[in-house]
Amino acid sequence: MSVVVRKYIPLAIVAVLGFFMIFSYPLDNAVTTAASSSLGKWVIILSSFALGLGAINMFLIHGKRVTTRETGRWQYSLSLLGSLVIVALLGFTTGVDSDTYAFLYDILIGAGRLTFVSLRGFFVFSAFYRAYRARTWEGGVMLAGTILVMMYQVPIAELFFPQLNVFTKWLLDVPFVAGNRAIAVIGGIAMVIMAFRIITGIDKSWMGGSD
């Protein structure tokens, strides 16, 4: 494949569409608004095609495990591929709003989701216990701030330490918001710069190569 097809054409597409999308945001023009809205729909359509690519990757990896009877794994791969085929077929034939499809979704995905959400509670505690230790003075400040905010959430603290809650509310309303906004502004600048780097081709890592 020539370098023009491999590098310059994708770069030109990204540059034209990237700058168009950025500068159509502030413009009050029916043509640019309609075009940017259409481009947004293209993303959804292209993503749907890409989902097929993901399914092919799953079939290649798990299909190989099943055909080679990989010890201790092929059964799981078979159940995954079976579920994938059954859910896809049901979705295509009965539609995603059908009762059968909804039932399958609830027992397969819904139950799994709830398991994960409940697990998260335990994981947050174990991570919190490890991270929040007053080894340094910065760690001590963070720990003290966290205890204050936690106390602020329980009504009994309001009863016994009303003045402390006034201080905690000020902490949340003023320094916390100010810090958050500063980080958001800096993050915003970083995004603008990163977008420029990609659109102009200064950063080509998304194409796989550096040159």
Added chain:
Amino acid sequence: MTGVQKMFFIEGRGALFFFMIAVYAVTYAVSEWAKKGKTWELRKLAPIDAISEGIGRAVELGRPVHFSAGVDRAGPGDPDRSHAYPMLRYVAMNCAQRNCRLITTVGKADVYAVIDQIVREAAIDAGKPEWYNPEDTRFLGEDQFVYAAGVMGILAREKVATNLMFGYHRGSLINMLEAGRMVGALQIGGMARMTGELGFMALGCDYFLVLEELVAAAAYISQDPGQLGTVATQDYIKFFLIAVIALGALLITGGIEVLVNLVNW
């Protein structure tokens, strides 16, 4: 001026249009300046050095490295993905050079081809095309919990030595990080968005990069003058905005609304 605003711009976005043009002009100029030889001192980023150490650790232990590029789409408004690409290329090249197995997981099908291509080309650029194994770039599922279950399984079964979590993650991030902790993996992460999950990243990772650090990190690992110049631009814009905010605060305290009106033009 108001007539021009109404004729061409959506209300309140006119100033943004000119600000964006100014930012891009400055970024381009500084980037060109850097290409002509201007250099800036970039502070050392500990997480980037830790990535190299983590790969070395994986080689010594004979265990793989896991790279997650997050669970978000490649579309507009997804800055995390953009930061994850250069990081993945750097990790893949390092792993290929040191013959360390790299398992890359993908949570969105639309970026699978891009991720796979980055790993494949990194292997070729490292001079080890035979290192690339298509089965180690895996699409796990679009749902965040399905993806997390897949990652947790990989971390436990493969006994991953180093777990790299870049890109945007949702609430299930803490599940994956704790699974990594259970197998004793060195964990390095990064996120470019100000969300609640940033706290999980801080809790669960040994090292992590946040927001603008990710942009700087991408330039840091490439050592490309053009990219390093854009990092300097970030700082120039930051200083300019600090001055504008300070001036705005002073003016509005004095009852003068010129700057507020200009920003909202």
